[in-house]
Amino acid sequence: FKAIMQEEMEKEKEDLSLYQDVWVFAEQRESKVMPVVYELLGEGRKLAEKRQSKLCALLCGYQMSHQVEDLIAHGADVVYVADHEELRTYTTDGYSKVFHEAIKKYKPEIVLLGATHIGRDLGPSIAVKSSTGLTADCTSLEIDPEDGKLRQTRPAFGGNLMATIICPDTRPQMSTVRPGVMDKALYDPEREGEVIRLDVSFQPDEIRTKVLKTVKSLAKQVSLSDADIIVAGGMGIGNKEGFKLLEELAEKLGGTVAASRACVDAGWIEHQYQVGQTGTTVKPTLYFAFGISGAIQHIAGMKDSDYIIAVNKNQDAPIFEVADYGIVGDLYQVIPGLLDEIERI
Numbered sequence: 001f002k003a004i005m006q007e008e009m010e011k012e013k014e015d016l017s018l019y020q021d022v023w024v025f026a027e028q029r030e031s032k033v034m035p036v037v038y039e040l041l042g043e044g045r046k047l048a049e050k051r052q053s054k055l056c057a058l059l060c061g062y063q064m065s066h067q068v069e070d071l072i073a074h075g076a077d078v079v080y081v082a083d084h085e086e087l088r089t090y091t092t093d094g095y096s097k098v099f100h101e102a103i104k105k106y107k108p109e110i111v112l113l114g115a116t117h118i119g120r121d122l123g124p125s126i127a128v129k130s131s132t133g134l135t136a137d138c139t140s141l142e143i144d145p146e147d148g149k150l151r152q153t154r155p156a157f158g159g160n161l162m163a164t165i166i167c168p169d170t171r172p173q174m175s176t177v178r179p180g181v182m183d184k185a186l187y188d189p190e191r192e193g194e195v196i197r198l199d200v201s202f203q204p205d206e207i208r209t210k211v212l213k214t215v216k217s218l219a220k221q222v223s224l225s226d227a228d229i230i231v232a233g234g235m236g237i238g239n240k241e242g243f244k245l246l247e248e249l250a251e252k253l254g255g256t257v258a259a260s261r262a263c264v265d266a267g268w269i270e271h272q273y274q275v276g277q278t279g280t281t282v283k284p285t286l287y288f289a290f291g292i293s294g295a296i297q298h299i300a301g302m303k304d305s306d307y308i309i310a311v312n313k314n315q316d317a318p319i320f321e322v323a324d325y326g327i328v329g330d331l332y333q334v335i336p337g338l339l340d341e342i343e344r345i
């Protein structure tokens, strides 16, 4: 507590113009960089251009050098590498110490993390250590053309309003960013960048948690934000069993099932499958909406899909306003027809 108070007092005297560059946390699991990192690099590039600063990535892990070139090819001008056996798997103590020390030394102006389980844990921990603010779960980031400050927008009050937040007097300005919302960075294998290796050392027992073993869940993994084909159902499905038909279609297409919030509220399917403002934001190539009316909160989470195909009994359903292809009809007639057609091909 004393250390935090001292840092707060030092911060008060600090010259904010010393803080430059946009940093992205290059989250990895089992030595593989997470998809959200490429979205952060895409968004970070836009912010760095507006601030006329560098885009940097911070990579924490153990023997991760193979990922450095990939980060540079996706737009990082500088990759800071923290390489230590204790960083092989994520711990709040280990990662927040390394990140905080790097912030103190290199003074980034903006720090972006994915709003993943790790990002949601790490972000607040670094923000407290650095005596600065954090806006969680952002869906839009802009630089104010007048004062150059980061305007961070996120749903608030259960999605009933969008709040735009600024971090007035402290740096860095920190945000966790919702996966699946920002455009991915372009890949250019010819890009060149700088690599800076950080000094990393830990005192014995400084990291208070030890990962002894990772046990993978046997349950089906749902990764809606990365899915290329999504077969989503709404209340028009009629009951919980209706999802079996959607699962059959999703399996045939190599896709993933999803749902509207009303189905989640009805207890037909778990929350991790929910698309929308208070669920996951998705951007697949193909999005099927079966028996979904197209409420604004649902559309907010899927409108950027490449192709939207809607099936609804009601020809005036708002979902048809965003659909590329629409079928006015009963999903219980349309889906079996589709399955037969796929079988025939």
Ligand code: FAD
Pocket: 157, 158, 159, 160, 233, 234, 235, 236, 237, 259, 260, 261, 262, 263, 274, 275, 276, 277, 278, 279, 280, 290, 291, 292, 293, 294, 295, 296, 297, 298, 301, 311, 312, 313, 314, 317, 329, 330, 331, 332
């Ligand atoms: P309904 O609106 O009941 O629509 C069912 C549709 O199925 C109708 O259009 C009907 O014509 C059609 N239908 C019926 N039978 C058939 C059939 N046999 N064949 C074909 N079509 C048929 N919703 C989300 O989805 N995601 C969110 O993240 C989300 N967040 C919210 C946050 C807030 C703060 C609030 C207030 C609401 C939120 N909602 C969200 C809820 C949202 O407003 C809608 O209530 C919900 O999306 C409706 O779900 P639905 O389309 O499945 O159901």
